[in-house]
Structure formats: structure tokens, C-alpha cells
Amino acid sequence: MTDCAHELAEQIRAAEASGRPLRIRGGDTRSFLRGDVNDDTEVLDVRPHRGIVAFEPAELVITARGGTPLEEIESTLAEARQCLPFDPPRFAAGSTLGGAVASGLAGPARPWQGSVRDAVLGITLLDGRAGSGRFGGQVMKNVAGYDVARLNAGAMGALGVLLQISLRVAPVPEQRATRVLEAGLAQAREQMTALARRPLPITGLAWEDGRLRVRLAGSEAGVAAAVAAIGGDACEENDRYWNDLRDSRLAFFAGDGPLWRLSLPVTAPQPDLAANWLLDWGGAQRWCRTDAPPETVFAAATALGGHAMRQRPAPARSPLPAAMARLQARIKAVFDPAGILNPGVLYPDSL
Amino acid sequence: MDRATLAARLRDILPADAVVADEEALRPYAGDALTAYRRLPRVVALPGCIEEVQAVMRLCALEGVPVVARGAGTGLSGGALPDESGVLLVLARMNRILDLDPVARTARLEPGVRNLAISEAAAPHGLYYAPDPSSQIACSIGGNVAENSGGVHCLKYGLTVHNLLGVKLITADGELLEIGGAALDAPGLDLLALVTGSEGLLGLVVEVTVRLLPTPAATRVLLAAFDAIDAAADAVAAVISGGIVPAGMEMMDRLAIEAAEDFVAAGYPRDAVAILLCEVDGEPDEVETQVARVSEILAASGATGIRVARDAAERARFWAGRKAAFPAVGRISPDYYCMDGTIPRRHLAEVLLEIERLSATFGLAVANVFHAGDGNLHPLILYDANAEGELDRAEAFGARILELCVSVGGTITGEHGVGIEKIDQMCVQFSALELERFHSLKAAFDPDGRLNPGKAVPTLARCAELGGMHVHGGELPHPELERF
Numbered sequence: 076m077t078d079c080a081h082e083l084a085e086q087i088r089a090a091e092a093s094g095r096p097l098r099i100r101g102g103d104t105r106s107f108l109r110g111d112v113n114d115d116t117e118v119l120d121v122r123p124h125r126g127i128v129a130f131e132p133a134e135l136v137i138t139a140r141g142g143t144p145l146e147e148i149e150s151t152l153a154e155a156r157q158c159l160p161f162d163p164p165r166f167a168a169g170s171t172l173g174g175a176v177a178s179g180l181a182g183p184a185r186p187w188q189g190s191v192r193d194a195v196l197g198i199t200l201l202d203g204r205a206g207s208g209r210f211g212g213q214v215m216k217n218v219a220g221y222d223v224a225r226l227n228a229g230a231m232g233a234l235g236v237l238l239q240i241s242l243r244v245a246p247v248p249e250q251r252a253t254r255v256l257e258a259g260l261a262q263a264r265e266q267m268t269a270l271a272r273r274p275l276p277i278t279g280l281a282w283e284d285g286r287l288r289v290r291l292a293g294s295e296a297g298v299a300a301a302v303a304a305i306g307g308d309a310c311e312e313n314d315r316y317w318n319d320l321r322d323s324r325l326a327f328f329a330g331d332g333p334l335w336r337l338s339l340p341v342t343a344p345q346p347d348l349a350a351n352w353l354l355d356w357g358g359a360q361r362w363c364r365t366d367a368p369p370e371t372v373f374a375a376a377t378a379l380g381g382h383a384m385r386q387r388p389a390p391a392r393s394p395l396p397a398a399m400a401r402l403q404a405r406i407k408a409v410f411d412p413a414g415i416l417n418p419g420v421l422y423p424d425s426l
Numbered sequence: 427m428d429r430a431t432l433a434a435r436l437r438d439i440l441p442a443d444a445v446v447a448d449e450e451a452l453r454p455y456a457g458d459a460l461t462a463y464r465r466l467p468r469v470v471a472l473p474g475c476i477e478e479v480q481a482v483m484r485l486c487a488l489e490g491v492p493v494v495a496r497g498a499g500t501g502l503s504g505g506a507l508p509d510e511s512g513v514l515l516v517l518a519r520m521n522r523i524l525d526l527d528p529v530a531r532t533a534r535l536e537p538g539v540r541n542l543a544i545s546e547a548a549a550p551h552g553l554y555y556a557p558d559p560s561s562q563i564a565c566s567i568g569g570n571v572a573e574n575s576g577g578v579h580c581l582k583y584g585l586t587v588h589n590l591l592g593v594k595l596i597t598a599d600g601e602l603l604e605i606g607g608a609a610l611d612a613p614g615l616d617l618l619a620l621v622t623g624s625e626g627l628l629g630l631v632v633e634v635t636v637r638l639l640p641t642p643a644a645t646r647v648l649l650a651a652f653d654a655i656d657a658a659a660d661a662v663a664a665v666i667s668g669g670i671v672p673a674g675m676e677m678m679d680r681l682a683i684e685a686a687e688d689f690v691a692a693g694y695p696r697d698a699v700a701i702l703l704c705e706v707d708g709e710p711d712e713v714e715t716q717v718a719r720v721s722e723i724l725a726a727s728g729a730t731g732i733r734v735a736r737d738a739a740e741r742a743r744f745w746a747g748r749k750a751a752f753p754a755v756g757r758i759s760p761d762y763y764c765m766d767g768t769i770p771r772r773h774l775a776e777v778l779l780e781i782e783r784l785s786a787t788f789g790l791a792v793a794n795v796f797h798a799g800d801g802n803l804h805p806l807i808l809y810d811a812n813a814e815g816e817l818d819r820a821e822a823f824g825a826r827i828l829e830l831c832v833s834v835g836g837t838i839t840g841e842h843g844v845g846i847e848k849i850d851q852m853c854v855q856f857s858a859l860e861l862e863r864f865h866s867l868k869a870a871f872d873p874d875g876r877l878n879p880g881k882a883v884p885t886l887a888r889c890a891e892l893g894g895m896h897v898h899g900g901e902l903p904h905p906e907l908e909r910f
Contacts, residue, residue, distance in 0.1 A: 133663035134770055135671075156669060185610065192616055193588050208860040214768040215800035216585060216840035218574045218623045219848070219855055220883065221864055225587070225619030233615070246669040268529045272552065274640040276709065297712035340608035342530040359610045381609040393613045398601055403615050405870035409863060421614060 076126030078140070080199075080207065080238050086119055087236075087415070088205040096415045099232040101142060101171030105178045108231065108390055109420050119416075121173050121236060127151055128239060129213070135244050136196060136213050141173025141237040148172055152244055160188040160245040164322045173237040179229025182321035183279040183290065186271070186356050192228035194242045200227060202235035203411025213241045226406075232417040233426050234410040248292035252302055253279075253310035253317070256287040260345065260352065263287040267357045268341055275301045279317055280357040283327055290317055320355060323386075327353045327362065333388060335363040335372055339381035346375035392422065400425050427489055432469045432513070435489070439481040444519070446470035455496065455514050459561075460504040460847050462817065467494065467508030474519045476594070476602065476632050483600035483630070486513055492876045493598075495626040497537060497569030500561040502764060503845030505573065505625045509879055515630065517568050523547055524633070531638045532591060532608060537568025537631050541575075544636065553638040556583035559841070560749060568631045574623030576841035578674040578748075579705075581799035583639065585841070587622040594633035595621060598872040608635060620867075625843050626878040628871040642707035645673070646717050647741045650729040651698035655679065655782075656775035658700035661727035662798045663771055665704065668723050670716055674705040675799030679778075681758075682751050682793040682806075689754035692747025693740075695731060702729075702798065703748055751795040752806070759791070759808035763820045766848075767831030768802045768840035780830055781805055788823040790816070802840035803831070829854050844882045852882075853889035861886060 090097050098116040100106075125142040132155035139148055145163065152158050162182030163175040176198075179191045197211030200223065211217055211224030227234055258266055263282040270277060270289065276297045279290030288310060291301045310316065319325045328334060337346065341358040350365035365372065369385060373393045376383035382393035395403065404425040407414070420426070427435075433447035446452055447469045457464040468491075473479045486493050492512030499506055508514040521538035528551035533544055541562040544555040558577035559565055565575070570586045571593060583589070592606030606618040621628055652658035658677055665672065678686065678701050683694045694701055702724070706716040721732050735741035747754075755762050769777050778794060785792045796804040805827055809820040828838040828851045838844070838851040852861070864883045868875065 131770070131772055133667040134772060135666060136770070179611075179616070189584070189588060190611065192619055193584065202863075206859045206863070208857065208863055210860065212768075212835065212837050213770055214802075214836050214840070216576050216580060216768045216797070216802045217837040218841060218843055219837050219839050219852060220844075220860070221628075221867055222574075222587070222619045222623055223863065223867070226616060228619075229611075229616050246671065249669075272528065272531060272640055274552075274643045274709070276712075293708070294712040294715060296715050297709040300709045300711055338609040338611050340530055340532075342527065343608075356610065380607055382611075382613045384613070395614050396604075399603060399614065402603065402870065403617070406615060406617075406620075406867065409866040409870055426614065 077123055079124040080201065083119065083121065083124060083201055083236060083238070084205045084207065087201065087203065090117065090415050091203065091205060091413050094413060094415065096418050099236055099417050101174035102144070102167070102169035104167040104170045105174055105180070107386060108178055109417070119236065122171060124238065132157060136241055137244055138213055138239060138241040139172050140239050141171060143172045145170040145172055145175055153247070156247045157244045158247050159194065159242065161185065161191045161194050162188070162321060163191065166322055172240055176228050176237055176240055177230060177232050183281060183317050183355055186359055187278050188245065190228070192225045195225050195228050195240065196243055197241040198224045198227055198237055199239035200235040200410070201238050203413060203416045207238065211241070215243065231420045233407055233421055235416060248294070250295045250298040251290065251292045251314065252298050253313050254289045254291070254302060254305050254307035255310045256289065256307040257285060258282065258287045259285060260354070263354070264358050267354070270305070271341070271357050275304065281320055281353070281355045283325070283353040288316060325353070327351070327364070331388070332364055333366060334386045335365060335383055336386060337361040337363055337376050337381060337383045339376065339379050343379035343381060346379060348372065348375055395422065427468070427491060429468050432491065435485055436469060436471055436482065436513070439485060440471060440473060440478055444472040444474065444478070446472070455508060455516065458496070458499045458501040458504060458506040460502055460507070460845065463504045463507050463846055465508055465510050467514035468511055470514045470516055472516045472519050476596070479515065479596050479630060479632050480600045480602065482513065482515060483596055483598065486876065487599045490874065490876070492879050494878050495568070495572065495630050497566035497572070498540070498564050500565040501569060501573060501843065501845065502766070503839070503843040503847040505843050505845035505878070505881060507846050517632070518566065520632065521566070528553060530608065533636050533638060535567050535634045535636065537634060538566045541565050541567060541570055548638050549641070552641050554641050555636055556589050556639050557586050560752065567634050567636070571622055571631045571634055572624065572626050573841070573843045576797070576802065578676060578797065581675060581797070582671050582673045587619055589637055590618060590622060590634065591637055592618065592635040593621060593631050595629035596632050597629050598874065598877050603629070606635070623843070625845060625882040627868055627882050628877065644710040644713040645705060645707040645741070646713050647735045647744050648704045648717065648720055648724065649694070649733045649735070649744050650702045650704065650724040651695040651731040652700045652702070652728060653698065653730050654728070655700050655778050657728040658702055659774035659778065659798070661702060661724050661729065662774065664723050664727045665720055666771070666799070668719065670706070670720060672704050672720070672799060673707045674703065675797070676703040676748050677701070677794070677796055677798035678748065678751060679794040681791060682755065682795040685754040685758050685793060686747035686751050689757055690746050690750045692743050694747055698730070703744055748795065755793045755795070755806050755808070760810040760812065763807040763809060763824050765803065765805045765807065765824050765827050766839045766842040767828050767836055768800070769831050769834050769836035771801045773834040773836070774798065774801065777803070777830060777834060781827060784823060784826055788819050790820055790823055800840070801836065825851060846881055849881070849884045850888070850892055852884050853892055858886055858889070861889070
């Protein structure tokens with residue numbers, strides 16, 4: 076447990092003075108999300124700045140430094156039978172809390188348990204001016220000042236280094252179960268929206284290859300009642316399937332071909348693309364293997380009221396409308412006027 | 427620009443009945459639910475659609491006129507207090523539910539739609555909108571977004587920010603920005619969170635897409651009585667440590683209990699020092715086991731009596747007392763001043779006891795009615811505005827309570843917003859650097875500072891000059907600034 080905020084600030088101050096960019100790194104397990112970053116860029120290593128600062132199970136809040144390994148956070152929470160509600164992917168060992176929050180990725184329970192941003196209560200941000208500020212706090216409800224804390228979830232370090240993060244955590248449900256229903260894609264999409272309308276303890280709805288999986292989590296009585304209401308078959312893989320889905324380790328994700336993530340309204344029809352599909356988040360997150368050109372995929376997602384991101388071979392994100400891109404560049408300039416922190420990580424020319 | 431000229435210019439772009447410039451007709455718009463502050467706007471504009479809002483904003487940009495947005499005017503922090511040289515843009519006429527999609531579980535709303543109207547429209551589909559501020563019968567969704575409103579059920583279902591999918595925002599220069607949408611996330615920086623709770627300083631919310639939730643199959647409410655404040659506070663922590671996240675967890679103290687009983691006869695035990703109302707919801711069998719578990723925990727925490735509402739009517743009565751608590755307190759005191767600090771739950775007992783001590787020091791009674799589950803306090807300071815010096819004393823007492831909240835790791839406002847009311851306490855909670863970043867963010871959206879000027883974020887000069895600034899541990903909050 077060490078506090079390296081001072082050293083990190085010194086390195087940023089020096090970089091700012093010389094105008095050299097810095098690449099913020101934690102465990103480097105999500106580096107594939109990073110666009111347009113030169114490997115020669117000087118590294119700002121957040122890992123030494125680590126340690127759980129406060130955890131009181133009765134508060135449902137944990138506060139830890141950005142470099143704290145995710146494993147440490149999760150084992151500490153598990154001892155109190157609590158967990159991170161957004162269930163971040165573990166692509167490899169060594170992920171840090173700061174990386175998990177900065178990348179903003181959430182597991183299959185996202186529509187029911189909230190996004191990374193939803194769990195963020197407060198941060199200490201070390202920005203590109205080497206200024207350190209506390210935004211938000213350690214309490215559930217806090218509307219003092221602009222919500223800079225949640226703005227930083229998913230910002231990929233474009234606004235600063237997450238020195239310290241307070242998160243809302245959740246009790247581990249007593250019981251989990253997965254049911255499998257045979258269904259084609261169109262039928263599964265209808266079933267997913269129909270199930271999500273019912274007051275059932277659902278924490279996962281995913282379809283691939285003719286099978287709709289429904290994950291239930293809650294009290295024993297609640298899960299038992301839901302299993303009876305949904306029917307279908309038990310799933311032998313249970314947790315393993317959902318973890319592999321979360322971590323992109325299912326066979327669907329293997330291979331070198333392009334991998335796309337489309338974020339769409341659940342009721343949006345399937346995009347007209349020649350592709351293999353895997354639907355997660357009840358149909359709000361659609362994974363896609365296609366060789367269609369990026370412009371085609373972006374256009375298809377936009378037309379349906381959503382957006383797309385290519386994760387492989389190199390990351391590419393739906394372009395922002397011009398006015399939005401200008402605004403986001405101005406916001407970056409508030410915290411990083413010299414443009415030295417992770418430049419080009421979100422968008423090559425503006426963020 | 428003088429009143430007549432500004433009104434004439436607005437009448438060029440709005441229907442005749444959408445411009446109010448007569449002094450008498452302007453009076454109802456002079457303030458919001460923070461009634462101690464009132465001032466007339468130069469002109470009121472009541473646009474009926476997005477294009478009209480844009481036209482007003484372009485005119486104001488051209489002429490350098492400030493703009494303050496107002497929804498239903500139920501805000502408790504003066505966020506809708508007009509600017510005397512500016513336009514008060516009232517969004518109440520834009521009150522249509524544009525679309526309610528039960529399959530997608532979303533509703534697309536104009537900003538003037540009342541909070542409760544959303545759940546009423548969703549109810550036939552077995553759905554509801556979760557955030558339920560106590561003013562939900564009147565407050566509008568645009569205001570809820572501007573304030574990031576909470577309510578009784580945020581412990582389990584979150585604040586407004588957790589239940590939004592997207593907003594359409596008109597910028598200071600009249601540009602329309604779509605932030606978020608019907609998907610669960612958006613590319614680039616997450617501006618939806620930034621805009622939510624920005625109190626009308628970054629832009630005007632002209633359309634809101636919310637998510638709807640399935641109505642729980644069963645709901646039960648427990649009422650537990652305690653003979654000591656700290657026992658009640660500890661019971662709250664014990665329930666949550668027990669792995670149960672109640673849908674709502676409210677506490678009332680003796681003064682609030684008595685006032686509520688006199689007003690609505692909710693059936694609260696008058697001999698209790700504090701009561702807890704605990705609501706659990708879910709699948710029927712699940713709810714029964716949770717009721718049993720919560721009862722055990724409350725009993726083990728020293729509850730002197732526990733009652734479970736037998737039916738919907740009794741449940742409604744239990745809640746009626748809580749929901750009527752503010753007006754009930756209004757009946758026993760000429761005026762009251764409602765505070766809104768939030769603290770980590772573990773400090774509940776300590777902070778409540780300190781408020782009791784401060785109450786004696788200031789010679790003003792306090793009733794406590796609040797969201798115990800999420801540590802959001804609402805001490806109501808009783809005073810008489812007609813008694814010499816009592817308002818000043820009430821405000822000084824309130825300021826001390828908020829500083830107490832900050833000192834235990836909490837915040838000056840949990841759900842009511844900063845507005846004009848708590849602008850000085852912002853100097854206590856935030857450093858000069860943090861305030862500077864807030865001002866820069868504001869400038870990224872509104873470079874001329876015309877949207878809701880003077881609210882939410884104090885100038886550094888104001889913080890430095892503030893007479894009541896407190897010194898913690900010998901350290902001035904803003905040592906870098908000169909003192910006058």
C-alpha cells in the first residue's frame with residue numbers, strides 16, 4: 076500500500092513543461108482498446124500507487140487507489156460477501172481498478188446492475204495540469220458540483236489519472252442459476268425483451284448459436300420462483316459461460332478476423348450486415364464478426380440509434396457529430412490543455 | 427436590454443401568449459420552492475417546442491442576455507431563481523410524453539412532463555419510473571435531470587442519472603446536442619453524467635429518454651420503533667450489512683413523528699424516539715423471507731416494536747406520514763429550513779447527536795426526516811421569519827450542519843442541489859483548484875457565462891471574501907487567495 080501521487084504529479088509536470096505525451100498504464104490488460112498510441116510514448120505507470128484506502132461493508136462503498144489490482148479489490152469484497160456490480164472483464168491477470176474504471180467496460184449484468192459509471196461515487200483526479208482534485212465523494216447521493224467523477228468512467232484517461240476511486244458495491248446474491256432456451260435469433264430477441272419486462276431477478280440475457288441463456292441471481296426463493304416461471308433447461312456451464320462471455324473468451328471471440336461491438340436500442344432490428352452475431356445485455360450489446368468495411372458498420376449502427384466499436388484488429392469508434400466532437404475536445408482541454416495524457420486514445424484527432 | 431424591447435423581440439419569434447412581461451404577471455415566477463429568495467426576471471418566455479427554445483437562445487446569444495431555465499418551480503435550492511436582467515425560460519408547456527415503448531422499456535419525454543405522470547403512463551404496461559422525489563406529483567423531468575433528483579427509492583434503484591438513457595440539450599448559442607440516446611452507452615466521453623445535475627448551467631434539457639423498470643410483484647413495509655437515535659442508526663447499518671438492500675429505508679425522529687401523527691394519523695408510535703420505515707420488494711416468496719430477516723435484524727438492533735403493514739392500505743398509511751412530514755412540520759412552525767447533507771452511514775448517530783447539541787446552542791428546534799439508507803439527512807430547522815434574527819440564526823445553524831456533513835466525509839447536498847442556497851458551502855467542500863475546473867467546464871459549454879449565472883459554483887473571490895469561512899485544523903481552505 077503506497078501513495079505515489081506526488082511522483083505521478085512530478086512526471087506529469089515535467090511532461091507538460093516539455094510537451095511530451097504520456098501513456099497512462101495500469102496492468103496493460105486493456106491496451107487493445109487504445110487507438111493511435113505510439114509505443115515509444117513515455118509511460119506513466121500507475122501500478123505503484125496502490126492500496127485499499129477504506130472499506131466498510133455496512134456502507135456498501137469501497138475506496139482504493141487507481142493502481143490497486145482488481146484481484147485485491149475483489150478478494151477483499153468477497154470476504155464481506157460483496158462484489159463490484161458492473162462485473163468488469165478480466166482479460167488477463169494484473170488488471171488495475173483504475174484501468175477497469177477508465178475503460179468503462181461492464182459484464183453481462185450491465186442492464187440490470189448498472190454500468191461502471193453508475194457505480195462511481197467519487198474520484199481523485201490528477202489531471203494534465205498536474206492538478207489534483209476530489210470530485211464526487213464516498214456517499215450514494217451527492218449533487219454538489221459538476222459530476223466530474225462519472226465523466227471519467229470510460230474516458231480512457233483522456234482527462235487525467237484516476238488516483239483514487241470510491242465505488243458503490245453490492246451484496247453477492249445468495250443464489251444463481253442459468254436457464255437455456257432453444258431459440259433462433261429473431262425469436263430470442265422477442266423472448267429477451269419479453270423477459271426483461273417481467274419483474275424477474277434477471278442478471279444476464281445472451282444469445283448465440285440457437286441458444287438463449289438466462290441468468291438469474293437473487294434470494295433463494297426469488298431465483299427458484301423465476302426458474303419455475305421461465306422453464307427451459309439447466310445450464311451445466313453456469314458461471315463459466317458468463318465469465319467467458321464477459322472476458323471475450325468464448326469460441327465466438329476467437330480468431331483474427333475483425334471483432335465489432337454494437338451498442339443498440341434493444342428493439343433495434345438486426346443490422347443488415349453479413350456477419351456472425353452474439354447478443355448480450357438482452358440485445359443491447361451485439362457482438363459481430365464481419366468483414367464489412369468500418370464505414371458500413373458505423374452507418375448501420377447509427378441508422379439504428381446506436382454506435383459501434385471495432386475492437387480488433389485495431390480499435391475504431393463511431394465518429395462523433397462535429398459539434399459533439401468540438402465540445403468533447405474543449406472538455407479535454409479543461410483538464411489537459413497541452414494534450415499530453417493518452418492523446419488520440421479515444422479519437423485520433425481530438426481526444 | 428430593457429423589458430419592453432426584450433419582450434418585443436421575443437414576441438417576434440414566439441406566440442403572443444408565450445411572452446410574459448407585465449410586472450404583476452411576472453410575480454409568480456419570482457422564485458422557486460426556496461421561498462426566502464425572490465426576484466423578478468426581465469421577461470418570461472414559455473416556448474412550446476424545441477425550435478422555439480432554439481430561437482430564444484439564439485436571440486439571447488446575439489444580445490448577450492442571461493437565461494435561467496425553470497420547470498415546475500419546485501426546486502429547494504433556488505436553482506430557478508430568475509436573473510433580473512435575463513429571460514426566465516419556462517419549459518412547463520413542453521409537457522408531452524412523446525413516446526412510451528413498453529417493449530424497449532423506455533419513455534421519451536418533453537422536459538415539462540411531471541415525474542409522477544411517467545409512472546402513471548407506464549403502469550398499464552406493468553412498468554414504472556423509479557426516481558420518486560417527494561415533490562413527484564408536481565416536479566417535472568427536465569428539472570429532475572437538472573438537479574439529478576433522488577427520492578425514497580434511490581438506495582436500490584439509483585438517482586435520476588442512473589435511470590436516464592439520453593437527453594437533448596440546447597447549448598447557450600442555440601445548438602442542439604444529442605447526448606446518449608436509446609442505447610445503453612454512447613461513444614466518446616460520457617456527457618450524460620456531466621449534464622445531469624448541472625443545474626441549468628451547461629445547457630437546457632429539452633427532451634429526456636428514461637428507462638422504465640418492471641413493477642415489483644410484491645412490496646412490504648416494516649415500521650420499527652426505537653427508544654434511542656443511535657440504536658435506530660445502527661439498525662440501518664445492520665440491515666445493509668446483512669446483505670439486504672431495501673427499496674427504501676427512512677428515519678424520522680420524535681418531533682417529526684409527532685407532527686406527522688397530528689397531521690395524517692399514520693399510526694406511528696408517539697412514544698418512540700425514532701422510527702424506521704423499511705420497504706422491501708421483489709418476488710412474493712422472496713419478500714416474505716426478507717421481511718422475516720429484516721425483522722430479526724431490527725429486533726436484534728434494539729427495536730422496541732416492529733409492525734409489518736398487513737395490506738396495501740396500511741402500507742400507504744405508513745408512507746403517508748413520511749411523505750406528509752414536511753408539510754406536517756410546516757403546521758407546527760411558522761417557517762422551516764430544510765437541509766440536505768449526505769454522510770457516510772456509519773456517522774449517522776454521531777451527526778444526529780451533534781445536530782441535537784447545535785439545536786440547543788442556536789435555540790432552534792430541529793425535526794429529522796430523512797433517507798437513512800443512503801445517509802441523506804433532511805434536518806428541518808424550525809424558525810419564525812417574523813421574529814427578529816431567527817432567519818439569520820436558522821441559516822447559520824444550517825451552514826454548521828452542512829460543514830459537519832463535509833467534515834465526516836459527506837457532502838453539502840444529496841439531492842436538492844446547490845443553486846443559490848448552498849453556494850457558500852461549496853467553498854467548504856471544494857478547493858480552489860476544483861472550483862476552477864468547474865468554471866472551466868462551464869466555459870467549455872457556455873463561454874459567456876449566460877446560463878443560470880451566479881448559481882451552483884461560487885467564484886473564488888466569493889469564497890475568499892466569505893465572512894463565515896471556517897478554518898479547519900488551522901488550514902484555510904484557500905490559502906492561495908488574498909483576504910480582505
